Amino acid sequence: MDNHIDTICVQGGWQPENGGPRQLPVYQSTTFKYATSQQMADLFDLKATGYFYTRLQNPTNDEVAKKIAQLEGGVAAMLTSSGQAASFFSVFNVCEAGDHFISCSSIYGGTFNLFAITMKKLGIECTFVDQTAPAEEIAKAFRPNTKCVFGETVANPAGFILDIEKMANLAHSHGVPLIVDNTFATPVLCRPFQFGADIVVHSTTKYMDGHGCGVGGVIVDSGNFDWEKHPDRFPGLTQPDPSYHGLAYTKAFGKGAYITKATAQLMRDLGSIQSPQNAFLLNLGLESLHLRMPRHCSNALAAAKFLRQHPKVAWVHFAGLEDDPEYPLVQKQFSGGIPCGVLTFGIKGGREQSIKFMDALRLVSIVTHVADARSCVLHPASHTHRQLTDEQLRDAGIPPDLIRFSLGIEDPRDIIADLEQALEKV
């Protein structure tokens, strides 16, 4: 389907047959029935396509994955139970014990722990690089056993913008793919494949769901990375898989190799499937994503402008502001010229005043969540990064007074009135 993004949000994926249900049905079934034993055997051998067990594939999930693949402009996608599972599978699909990969250091805290600590226990080493460093500097991190590069379009919570083209060129000149976490931008604002990214992951828990009702994730493949060009570097994709009687994914599935391997091997063995019910809710969220994103963005810009002129506010960071150093990059990569609806700021007087301000908010709520229809705030120093000292916080790029502010889709006048009354109390 060659429709525009807005139309794909509404009508991508599920296509009913004549007389079929207009809305995507929820296939709330663990298993699927066949007439002969041979038919089922062919499915197990990946010789035929079809459903047999929901841990591997489910029709509801597949229709939602198809819509997201269309939104990103990719060839195939797979839903996962969470964004964490999507990030892990995306890297683990090309890395095994003894391998190495590179990640931007400015990424979501959960992903940082996964890469720095948990994957190290599996024998996979990650080098973190400063994404703003010159390309020659970042190039020094590559090793002969490097298998991919990972970054976030808009870093959570720091708000820094990834120069996707620069990172893609670096990855490709070293014969490896670039994986981009596009959670905060969504394909409505930025489509990383246009700038050279090869794989995209999302925590669908955030804007895609949009209503805070289901934890989920997705991996999308552009189909552009040529694994066969480096057969020795990616043996899992190009060499026979002993768990599938010697089938080689690139030879059997071409551009579908990466997602087929992630489904047939990783999902089969690690089992992090999204429930069909959650996939249905995710699809409902996607139907209005194109309407919600511009409102999240305009609310964030209005709040950023209000906060930066307020005498009690120490600083505001939002790359959608014209004088932000990353503003030109935002204009290049993001349709509408605003990166997302999340900004960060600090209150004069430091940590205590930031906390006092948050406690005084009425409409804007304190939650761990972000990128929701309802405006919300979080204080990383007291919540997600509570175990760190003030010095460690600064090293992690998180000032002790930093408030992460996620703008919802309410009337901006009510949000700003709430900020105003809370600022009066500090």
Ligand SMILES: *Cc1c(COP(=O)(O)O)cnc(C)c1O
């Ligand atoms: C929340 C988040 C994740 C993790 O997703 P979950 O759905 O919570 O597992 C990954 N990346 C980014 C950018 C996120 O904001």
